Amino acid sequence: MSDIPNPIAAFEIFSPRKKKEASRSKFNPLKKLSKKLAKKLFGKKFATKARAQLSVVEEIAAVPLVAKAKKPAFQIEWASSSSEIKEAQRLRYKVFAEEMGANLSQNAEGLDIDEFDAYCDHLLIRDQDSLKVVGTYRVLPPHKALEIGRLYSDSEFDLSRLDHLRPKLVELGRSCVHQDYRSGAVIMALWSGLAQYMLKNDYEIMLGCASIPMADGGHFAASLYNSLGNEQMAPTEFHAFPRLPLPLDKLNGGLDVEAPPLIKGYLKLGAKICSSPAWDPDFNTADLLTMLRLSDINPRYAKHFLGL
Numbered sequence: 001m002s003d004i005p006n007p008i009a010a011f012e013i014f015s016p017r018k019k020k021e022a023s024r025s026k027f028n029p030l031k032k033l034s035k036k037l038a039k040k041l042f043g044k045k046f047a048t049k050a051r052a053q054l055s056v057v058e059e060i061a062a063v064p065l066v067a068k069a070k071k072p073a074f075q076i077e078w079a080s081s082s083s084e085i086k087e088a089q090r091l092r093y094k095v096f097a098e099e100m101g102a103n104l105s106q107n108a109e110g111l112d113i114d115e116f117d118a119y120c121d122h123l124l125i126r127d128q129d130s131l132k133v134v135g136t137y138r139v140l141p142p143h144k145a146l147e148i149g150r151l152y153s154d155s156e157f158d159l160s161r162l163d164h165l166r167p168k169l170v171e172l173g174r175s176c177v178h179q180d181y182r183s184g185a186v187i188m189a190l191w192s193g194l195a196q197y198m199l200k201n202d203y204e205i206m207l208g209c210a211s212i213p214m215a216d217g218g219h220f221a222a223s224l225y226n227s228l229g230n231e232q233m234a235p236t237e238f239h240a241f242p243r244l245p246l247p248l249d250k251l252n253g254g255l256d257v258e259a260p261p262l263i264k265g266y267l268k269l270g271a272k273i274c275s276s277p278a279w280d281p282d283f284n285t286a287d288l289l290t291m292l293r294l295s296d297i298n299p300r301y302a303k304h305f306l307g308l
Contacts, residue, residue, distance in 0.1 A: 074185065077123075078122065078123055079124055088133060089111035089112050090111055091134070091136055092112035094110070095178070097112065102282060103284075116138070116173070117138065120138040123138070123190065123193045123197070125190055136190075137172055138172075138173050138174045139171070140152070141170050142167050142168065142203070145171065146166075152171060156280060156289075157241060157243060157275055158243065162274075165205055165207075165238075169204070169207050170197075170203050184261075192305055204293060205294075206292045208290055209280075209287035211280070211285035212224060212287070212288070215284075218286060219252045222246065223253050223255035225273075226248075234274040235272075242277065246278065263290075270297045273289070274291050275288060
């Protein structure tokens, strides 16, 4: 409760006059300074001006300041209705189909819809002022993955070595941010929402496909994969195998490249890459299977996201 300001503290009408005058005396550094001494120390002009303005300074200092609580720029929520899910699907279509040219099923409402949506929880980041959805993730929890019979990642990778982890992992997918809001703040909001979801439901592992655009035919993706160090790769026992591998041997994989912001962020958090790139022809991306265990989160970020 000590953080909550007194709602009447800024209004002098509620303060006894004697107390107000006593408060003023604390902010009166020149009150006992004689004109002669002030002139000697600071010069005639300063001494005259300072004493003339002293009453103004006292008035300002006597008024207590009440700090306004800063409103968060974005709000984090989970879709609770079909209309809210459509907001996420509309943003996904705008980013993936209209902006990136993905080959998605056409529909009259301009939505990105697939069979997994009905089984997933949908994370929404809204602009606090406009209430527009500007970022989203969809999350497939283990009991829903069991219900549908597979993960989305199963369509791109052989996940046999990860089968024993399925009861405690959630799959992340369809992550995107509106082009006008691609800042660290939105990504941080998304990750904060995911971290709280994991803690609330006692899940341990996040798995998903981190996508690399292939506008250049795949050279960037190949070079990025080749630049990964051993410490960024998952142990061999957690490797997955692309069903449609990117032909690394036919691409220029020696370019000097920098990871896209989302992949760079995953790696900084402590995520590990579990595969070589798989080609997703519908989205024309190279996908890296990425796994993040809560126990592996970089301590630098654990307190912020997990409160640890």
